[in-house]
């Protein structure tokens with residue numbers, strides 16, 4: 001190397017992912033898969049079927065009348081101009097997309113229509129615990145029914161999902177509020193659409209922003225704090241709470257302060273809260289929105305649903321040591337005593353794979369001890385050492401990597417051994 005061709009002195013790139021998003025190493029991806037599978041299994045049992053859409057949407061989908069006042073639309077979207085001059089947004093939530101899809105095919109679809117999806121969504125937020133710039137969100141929505149039973153079903157699905165993740169009733173509370181009261185308040189004070197958006201914005205921000213900001217906001221709208229709580233529990237909410245109580249479920253309660261941030265909600269809204277003192281926060285939520293499809297045509301189509309993010313669920317499980325233990329899909333690691341034996345080891349691996357065993361093989365470049373250490377780092381549960389002795393005797397010892405116990409087996413016995421574990 002000549003003196004001038006010095007090693008690259010340019011600044012090296014950071015290995016950090018983009019701010020507020022995550023890399024999913026195998027253990028993280030494994031949790032995400034567990035999240036997806038648990039959600040999928042539970043919601044499909046209640047009759048929900050899966051849909052999907054592109055992460056790219058025309059920005060106008062989120063700029064519907066009045067929506068520009070919303071925190072999410074105003075400050076939190078990733079929006080860019082494509083090469084054809086169109087304004088494009090990475091979806092910050094799934095609800096407008098699914099409303100669009102349902103409106104497009106409303107003549108062909110059967111109602112009530114039960115749909116679920118598990119998209120990644122993007123929000124330009126200040127990253128903090130439980131809040132990132134990209135997360136995965138289970139969306140469960142029921143379209144085409146105004147029945148209270150549909151609201152109750154959705155809340156029941158939220159409740160049941162918590163159980164599917166291993167939660168008991170003491171671990172969480174579902175707080176139900178009612179948008180109708182606030183919609184009445186809007187009428188009573190003759191608030192303009194902009195002012196009403198402002199009201200929901202400050203109500204939703206209440207827990208996150210300084211109290212002074214909240215009071216000032218209310219005053220600006222001419223609303224007294226006492227007007228925020230309805231005199232009595234709304235009838236719809238009372239009925240839902242009572243029905244759950246009669247079914248022996250006591251952690252679903254009325255909470256007038258729950259309003260949620262999106263403008264599109266029209267009826268009951270709810271929020272699932274973690275009851276753990278170290279993670280005292282909202283886990284997920286949703287509600288009824290009866291007018292969202294009006295963005296696309298004149299016919300309103302009622303909907304009710306919720307969104308549940310992977311980040312908050314993971315935190316919920318982590319504070320309780322309830323995260324599932326990581327297990328790689330690989331059953332067996334085959335270490336080789338020398339690189340020349342790799343082709344023979346490869347043919348053994350082939351035999352086992354054909355029988356259904358997931359087997360990874362070492363290339364034999366490192367010492368046996370280092371190969372075994374690597375298998376340990378991968379958390380592969382079983383190890384087989386492939387060497388001259390094994391070839392000569394036709395017997396292989398397989399080691400349980402956790403206990404260190406070994407078992408000696410003939411080549412023919414190996415496949416059955418792993419499949420019967």
Ligand code: HAM
Nearest residue numbers: 093095130131132135283284285286305306307309311
């Ligand atoms: P959302 O409350 O904005 O509602 O989001 C739903 C859930 O997604 C949150 O409760 C939380 O679990 C998770 N989530 C939201 N933002 C973040 C973030 N920045 N980082 C991590 N997790 C987050 C909606 O999106 C509505 N579209 C839900 C819905 C569906 N309503 C009716 N149908």
